[in-house]
Amino acid sequence: MGSCIAGKGQEEENYMPNNLGLTLEQSVKYQGRFGQWAWIFHRISGLAVLLFLTVHILDTSFVYFAPPLYEEALKLYKSVPFGIGEIFLMAAVLYHAANGIRVALVDFFPQLTTRQREMWFVVWGVFLITFIPSAYIMGRGILRSMGINI
Amino acid sequence: MATTALPNRVTIRKVKPRPRSLESYAWFFMRLSGVALLLLAVGHMVMQHIQNDVHNASLQWVLQSRWAFTWIRVWDFALLGLAFVHGLNGFHTVMVDYMHNATALKVIRLLIVFVGGVILLMGAIAIIGAPMPLR
Numbered sequence: 001m002g003s004c005i006a007g008k009g010q011e012e013e014n015y016m017p018n019n020l021g022l023t024l025e026q027s028v029k030y031q032g033r034f035g036q037w038a039w040i041f042h043r044i045s046g047l048a049v050l051l052f053l054t055v056h057i058l059d060t061s062f063v064y065f066a067p068p069l070y071e072e073a074l075k076l077y078k079s080v081p082f083g084i085g086e087i088f089l090m091a092a093v094l095y096h097a098a099n100g101i102r103v104a105l106v107d108f109f110p111q112l113t114t115r116q117r118e119m120w121f122v123v124w125g126v127f128l129i130t131f132i133p134s135a136y137i138m139g140r141g142i143l144r145s146m147g148i149n150i
Numbered sequence: 151m152a153t154t155a156l157p158n159r160v161t162i163r164k165v166k167p168r169p170r171s172l173e174s175y176a177w178f179f180m181r182l183s184g185v186a187l188l189l190l191a192v193g194h195m196v197m198q199h200i201q202n203d204v205h206n207a208s209l210q211w212v213l214q215s216r217w218a219f220t221w222i223r224v225w226d227f228a229l230l231g232l233a234f235v236h237g238l239n240g241f242h243t244v245m246v247d248y249m250h251n252a253t254a255l256k257v258i259r260l261l262i263v264f265v266g267g268v269i270l271l272m273g274a275i276a277i278i279g280a281p282m283p284l285r
Contacts, residue, residue: 020250023250050240053233060276063209063212063217074204074209077204077207078207097192100184100188107181141204144203
């Protein structure tokens with residue numbers, strides 16, 4: 001944004017999103033409603049899963065490269081904060097899977113574009129039906145590790 | 151258009167279809183790998199995080215209860231390749247959206263290929279190279 005040269009024909013050029021902050025701001029301000037939210041959540045969940053996946057490939061490679069370090073990594077995974085992170089990971093994977101299938105279906109069967117709203121609700125239905133029992137089982141595992149049996 | 155003067159003339163124009171771009175293959179890969187990951191990644195989550203509890207995991211457990219079975223190594227190998235390449239390509243898409251500096255984008259592309267390649271290789275070596283337990 002910085003320097004703006006006043007003059008005809010310059011305005012449009014200066015509006016080009018050449019700034020990360022502006023791009024992020026506009027991608028949230030854009031009023032695409034549920035489609036826009038589906039896209040934002042898909043992006044965030046994808047990046048979150050990639051971050052964990054990168055760490056997880058490296059820690060699993062310790063099984064071969066540095067077995068004692070693998071036990072150390074597992075100790076970290078068994079801690080409560082990582083346990084809570086694991087529940088978020090499950091949420092990210094399940095949402096990304098459900099929404100990703102919706103995206104692929106719309107891409108390969110264009111007639112489904114008239115059913116976008118219904119598909120968005122189905123995505124959330126599938127997500128909640130699969131996530132709630134998973135979170136319950138994983139949460140129970142964390143509580144048990146703390147000595148609380150429910 | 152002088153079509154009325156020459157009613158029976160047909161013009162045939164040969165058009166070469168444009169070659170598929172690398173990006174269109176990447177688009178197709180994202181859909182295919184995505185569908186495969188519905189089984190591989192969600193199945194892995196169910197096996198590892200619901201059926202098994204991370205609190206029971208150990209080095210011995212990985213070697214004797216998981217990687218002792220070839221089919222689990224094959225599963226993990228497919229999951230490693232498809233999930234990580236799917237993720238890196240998704241990261242690339244995000245970077246193309248947010249990085250407006252051509253040089254920075256080039257650096258990020260190189261990092262994705264080389265850092266991603268090294269991590270992928272480390273994972274692959276571990277899955278193939280970890281010893282089978284003696285039975």
